[in-house]
Amino acid sequence: MVPAVSDLSPLAGLTQLMQLDLGETAVSDPSALAGLTQLTQLDLSRTAVSDLIPLAGLTRLTQLDLSGTTVSDLSPLAGLTQLTQLYLMGTAVSDLSALAGLTQLTQLDLMGTAVSDLSALAGLTQLTQLYLSDTAVSDLSALAGLTQLTQLYLDGRAVSDLSALAGLTQLTELHLSDTAVSDLRAFDWLT
Structure with missing residues (x-):
């Protein structure tokens, strides 16, 4: 049973609110959140939210969870440069260009997109x-310079060539189950 919370307008006056968890509610319109500019953590996971334009001004956000929503357009997030954690698992996202300037990101979840x-x-x-x-994803070449990566999940992908990962010496977890990888020589030099 989906919780009845759907109208966020009563929250509009909570302008000092820093953390808000609305996951698994009936929320579809986040417009009332636009004025909550002190928010640093926002969870809208598994809601009916699809339009992110009302979030564009929440520039203090460091954590945003949109997992399980119908979100497809990430362009309203381009100015959220303080984001360190972004969860998009199971969304309709296909274009990541809006994330290029989010250089503070440390965690990015794109599973099932x-x-x-x-x-x-x-x-x-x-x-x-x-x-x-x-x-x-099948081409990992864009990851070659991400030398701070410690965890990389590639399960269930058409990935076969790991050569782009050869310089990722900080990796502590590498998940390759159900991939087309048959050659691990990219990591030979580590031994």
């Missing part, structure tokens, strides 16, 4: 955790 092109992530050098399981 339609993402195939990772080029927008090439400059996100602070990333330590990247979740790409069950995406359309």
